[in-house]
Amino acid sequence: MIVTSAETGSTGSGIAYMSYAVSGATTVAAIDGRALQVQGSNFTRASATSVITGLTPGSNTFTAKYRITGGTGTWRDRDIVVIPLP
Numbered sequence: 001m002i003v004t005s006a007e008t009g010s011t012g013s014g015i016a017y018m019s020y021a022v023s024g025a026t027t028v029a030a031i032d033g034r035a036l037q038v039q040g041s042n043f044t045r046a047s048a049t050s051v052i053t054g055l056t057p058g059s060n061t062f063t064a065k066y067r068i069t070g071g072t073g074t075w076r077d078r079d080i081v082v083i084p085l086p
Contacts, residue, residue, distance in 0.1 A: 001085055002062060005047035006078040008038045014070030015039045018048075020080055021065050025058030030065035043076070051085065 008016040019035035022028035036048035064080045066073065 001049060001051050001083045002034075003047060003049045003081040003083070004034075004036055004064065004079070005045070005081075006036065007043050007045045007076045008036070008074065009041055009043040010039075010068050010073045011041060011071035013040055014068050014073065016073040016075065017067045017069075018075060018078070019065050021063050022052065022055070022060050023063065024060045025056040026054075026060050028052060041071075043074070045077075 004018050004020060006018050010016045016038045017032055017035040019030040021030040034050040036046040038044045038046050062080055062082050066075055
């Protein structure tokens, strides 16, 4: 289970996304469907939780990824937490 969280916002009406990618024994690209999403210029604390199945045993690295649909995005107090499930 992966939890991403941040205080985020953008200039104007753009949408700020924070997702993650997996590299190492498994390769998984960052996608918007797993991202936290905040629209507009008011900074908001948000989080998103997802579960990835089928990871290859071994060393897997989870890396936060960011994108903005318009304007300039800012992400503060960012966290990514990975919790192994039985």
